[in-house]
Structure formats: C-alpha cells, structure tokens
Amino acid sequence: MKKCPYCNTLNPDDAEVCENCGKPLKGQMLALVCPNCGKVNALGSRECSVCHTKLSQSHHQLVSREIIPRKNNKRWGYIALIAFGILIALFVYLGGRYTRSPFIPGKIEALEFEYYDGNRKLLYKDYYIFNSTDNLSQTNFSIAYLGKNSSGKNPLR
Structure with missing residues (x-):
C-alpha cells in the first residue's frame, strides 16, 4: 500500500496518483522498517527478515520504491586486511633473510x-x-x- 504524503490516504501499490486528492504518489509506498537494522519489510510481517527482531504495525513508514544500492565499504576493509597481511609476511621474510644468528647449532x-x-x-x-x-x-x-x-x-x- 502507498500512503499519500499530502493527505495520508492509503492507496493500492500500483496507483500512480492518490485516489483522494489526485496528487502524484512519487514512487513511495508504506512498509515496515525494522527499528534494529533498518531493513524494509512488507506490511504484515511479524519479524524482520534480516535480524529477526519482532515488528509491530506501528513501525510503518513511507519508503521510496526505487532500490538504491548500498555502497560496499567492506571491500576497502578487506583490501586493507590483505595489504596488512602481505606487509607482515614481507617483514617476516626479509627479517629472516637478512639477519643471521651468530651461532648456528651443530655448525x-x-x-x-x-x-x-x-x-x-x-x-x-x-x-x-x-x-x-x-x-x-x-x-x-x-x-x-x-x-x-x-x-x-x-x-x-
């Protein structure tokens, strides 16, 4: 269901204009938004599909119909972790290669x-x-x- 931002009338999901006032609905729809993780869930859901937090019907909000992809900030974390691992491996390799114990057992x-x-x-x-x-x-x-x-x-x- 879409809620009109001008007159608060509930309209069908496929409606382009409000049945009451005739103003455009601008691609918004009414949905349940999880208070814990922010995931948009369908009306009538009893729990969040991501974090399984119990939802009440008071958590409904107007949300945009367009899907906006999230930025993948984890990618930079993985790149930094891999670079750090390579740097540690390089220090261990070079440290073992260019330092020599003065006395080697058995020699x-x-x-x-x-x-x-x-x-x-x-x-x-x-x-x-x-x-x-x-x-x-x-x-x-x-x-x-x-x-x-x-x-x-x-x-x-």
Whole structure:
C-alpha cells in the first residue's frame, strides 16, 4: 500500500496518483522498517527478515520504491586486511633473510678477536673455533684457542 504524503490516504501499490486528492504518489509506498537494522519489510510481517527482531504495525513508514544500492565499504576493509597481511609476511621474510644468528647449532664457527691500543692501532688478533650443540633442555658449546696473529690464522685455512 502507498500512503499519500499530502493527505495520508492509503492507496493500492500500483496507483500512480492518490485516489483522494489526485496528487502524484512519487514512487513511495508504506512498509515496515525494522527499528534494529533498518531493513524494509512488507506490511504484515511479524519479524524482520534480516535480524529477526519482532515488528509491530506501528513501525510503518513511507519508503521510496526505487532500490538504491548500498555502497560496499567492506571491500576497502578487506583490501586493507590483505595489504596488512602481505606487509607482515614481507617483514617476516626479509627479517629472516637478512639477519643471521651468530651461532648456528651443530655448525663450527671461526671467531676472530682484534685488540687495539688507545690510538686505535692494532696490537694483535686472537683466533678461536666455536662449536655448539643445542637441544630443547640446554645449550652446550666448546671453544678451542688457535693462537695469535698469523700463527692462529693458519689453522683456519
């Protein structure tokens, strides 16, 4: 049913002009509007077709017959969520690729220590071999001293 906005007369849905005053009905119709979600429901409905809120006949309003598509604002939320996920994956990938733990369990590492004087002149170098074994309960490691300067560097070759 269409309600005339000028004289409040109820007219059939297919009426173009008001039966009482003759003015155009401008594509409006009387419908039940859900107070919870705003969904337009047909007259006589007892509950909202979307959120199932109980409707009373006092919730009727004049609504436009034209269907106006809603803007899809969720699309931007999904795009932002995907972009954020890609950014996190990129940080994890690059962080793991360009950072290196100084000691990898089960691998033998060579250590070189340089000693300088107060004027930043190299005094000597010490050379060590470091081996670590790692299990879930404890970390074990062993270190072997190779020597100073060239005498310590030769065994590394």
